[in-house]
Amino acid sequence: MFSWxxxxxxxxxxxVTGRDWLSEFAQAPATLIFDDFVRVYFSCRPAxxxxxxxxxxxxxxxxxxxxxxxxxAIAQQPILPLGGLGVFDEYGVYPVSVIRHKQQxxxxxxxxxxxxxxxxxxxxxxxLSTDGGQTFQRAGLGPVLGYTPDEPFVISGPKIRRxxxxxxxxxxxxxxxxxxxxxxxxxxxxxxxxxxDGLQWTRAHKDLIENRIEDDEAQxxxxxxxSHGKYHMFFSYRFSSDYRNKTGGYRIGYASxxxxxxxxxxxxxxxxxxxxxxxDSEMQSYPHVFELDGRIYMAYLGNQVGREGxxxxxxxxxxx
Amino acid sequence: xxxxxxxxxxxIFDPTEHxxxxxxxxxxxxxxVLVFDQFVRVYFSTRSVxxGKFLSQVAYVDLxxxxxxxxxxxxxxxxxxxxxxxxxxxxxxxxxxxxHGELVYAYTSGWSRRVSVSVETGIGLAISQDxxxxxxxxxxxxxxxxxLHEPCLVVDGxxxxxxxxxxxxxxxxTGWRRSSQDSTPERTYKIGHATSADGIQWDKEGGGAHQxxxxxxxxxxxxxxxxxxxxxxxxxxxxxxxESFDFRKSGGRGYRIGHAWSEDLSNWHRDxxxxxxxxxxGEWDSDMVCYPHVFELDGQIYMLYxxNEFGRFGxxxxxxxx
Numbered sequence: 001m002f003s004w005x006x007x008x009x010x011x012x013x014x015x016v017t018g019r020d021w022l023s024e025f026a027q028a029p030a031t032l033i034f035d036d037f038v039r040v041y042f043s044c045r046p047a048x049x050x051x052x053x054x055x056x057x058x059x060x061x062x063x064x065x066x067x068x069x070x071x072x073a074i075a076q077q078p079i080l081p082l083g084g085l086g087v088f089d090e091y092g093v094y095p096v097s098v099i100r101h102k103q104q105x106x107x108x109x110x111x112x113x114x115x116x117x118x119x120x121x122x123x124x125x126x127x128l129s130t131d132g133g134q135t136f137q138r139a140g141l142g143p144v145l146g147y148t149p150d151e152p153f154v155i156s157g158p159k160i161r162r163x164x165x166x167x168x169x170x171x172x173x174x175x176x177x178x179x180x181x182x183x184x185x186x187x188x189x190x191x192x193x194x195x196x197d198g199l200q201w202t203r204a205h206k207d208l209i210e211n212r213i214e215d216d217e218a219q220x221x222x223x224x225x226x227s228h229g230k231y232h233m234f235f236s237y238r239f240s241s242d243y244r245n246k247t248g249g250y251r252i253g254y255a256s257x258x259x260x261x262x263x264x265x266x267x268x269x270x271x272x273x274x275x276x277x278x279x280d281s282e283m284q285s286y287p288h289v290f291e292l293d294g295r296i297y298m299a300y301l302g303n304q305v306g307r308e309g310x311x312x313x314x315x316x317x318x319x320x
Numbered sequence: 321x322x323x324x325x326x327x328x329x330x331x332i333f334d335p336t337e338h339x340x341x342x343x344x345x346x347x348x349x350x351x352x353v354l355v356f357d358q359f360v361r362v363y364f365s366t367r368s369v370x371x372g373k374f375l376s377q378v379a380y381v382d383l384x385x386x387x388x389x390x391x392x393x394x395x396x397x398x399x400x401x402x403x404x405x406x407x408x409x410x411x412x413x414x415x416x417x418x419x420h421g422e423l424v425y426a427y428t429s430g431w432s433r434r435v436s437v438s439v440e441t442g443i444g445l446a447i448s449q450d451x452x453x454x455x456x457x458x459x460x461x462x463x464x465x466x467x468l469h470e471p472c473l474v475v476d477g478x479x480x481x482x483x484x485x486x487x488x489x490x491x492x493x494t495g496w497r498r499s500s501q502d503s504t505p506e507r508t509y510k511i512g513h514a515t516s517a518d519g520i521q522w523d524k525e526g527g528g529a530h531q532x533x534x535x536x537x538x539x540x541x542x543x544x545x546x547x548x549x550x551x552x553x554x555x556x557x558x559x560x561x562x563e564s565f566d567f568r569k570s571g572g573r574g575y576r577i578g579h580a581w582s583e584d585l586s587n588w589h590r591d592x593x594x595x596x597x598x599x600x601x602g603e604w605d606s607d608m609v610c611y612p613h614v615f616e617l618d619g620q621i622y623m624l625y626x627x628n629e630f631g632r633f634g635x636x637x638x639x640x641x642x
Contacts, residue, residue: 087495
């Protein structure tokens, strides 16, 4: 089992002032490392509208490289405006995953639209930054990864990585909408695709992670990290119903692979679980593993899927 | 070709005169044929009612090869709509059928309702093993949908197998707009083209958003429902087109039939007037003509099409006179 030592919560969106669009939630942390600081992208929300509906924006905070608990700067604006009328990302840009490539920063993100019979649908968009990741422009008005016969809806949770000269995208695809107490709840599974140019994607067309807790287990936020000759995936999973609490809520799972496509799930190795009390006592989700100055860290969300921010843990020992 | 013209043969099918499945009464939109030795099956989209809103449902009528006498109509579900949250949950309209060996492939246009705009669409595939009586969807998602440069409203697929390659002509949305601040969002779409080796994995020409037929009405022209047929030495495309705004009532802004021709399936020359199928004052197709489907039968070239109210009361027939 890996040994993660919790460093506590890093960022609390409720502490931020002067930004209406950043009222609560700081979801899906994703890092971009600079010489003097670590930029952590996340997704946040303004207050809900009269019907209780949210939109999501994505932004960043810069953390001191010497002390990751010290916030040096907070984005003045979202990194990307919402999409236009009737397009896939009209109501949200969440989550976002970034990578440097040539002189640009590429951001793959979940774009949200609102539907009539189900609350939302999601597809993955691409935006590019030429100013070091402060602002982004869309590569196109539509999604770069949309729906297919076997991935019919809710294509979300992108994590962009580059291994062996290819882009890899891990993401989730909806399997079904399940009616739970009259309310449609999405069931989704972890999938992957690869690409030479980041635009044209070849899909693996398979569920990468076997179900453990139930057939309708929802699997989310696959985050892949290479260490000691193996690929390590941390992800989150939850029950399909009654999951907005401690019992059925998100936990962090683990799988490993030597070839990027075939994965062995072993949640018992994940080495991080909910705390007895405090900000991550009920659930943990959206793990993001990164290396900085010889240490390996995990950023993750706590209760209510990051409503009150994200925290950090540091690995004692090695990821092998 | 100057001598070509369409001779109208009148309305040939009125859905209100038949008992269709799912309590569908009105609408027989976008008729498209599957020709059998002894008869011609004409698929169309009719409408059932769900919580005060319409659901487009696929049905068919079997006609004698004279295209006049009705043998019967489908009395069961032909293609089921998608489940909760699927791209085709709220309707299939139109549907294009094409034989593939012993199978019949149906390229469905699936509709699902949205909040800020009325709808989003995608093109699905359903396959029949019983000569087109019933179809099974190949998956819960579309084979062709929105992509990087086609942000919405990919729909109206028409597929033909030409020289070993599947070709699909379809339409893609260029965006939703309001004509004034308080008006309902309306859409604009153009005709595109994709190719495929297997009929399932498609490559959009030019990476998508490649309009293949020029506009007659300018950038606000909506182009819909392309169909392609080789007549003599050339490929001919028939489609319908209208203004983006204020098109539902008469006044000349509604659907008209457009036409283009090509010798190589790459370059299309628009020529709506040769041959022209226009509205006829005082008739069932006085306000609009739309959703053309052109096919060959027993040495004649026919067009099935809808008239007023987008085909609420059925479809008619014309024959090409050379």
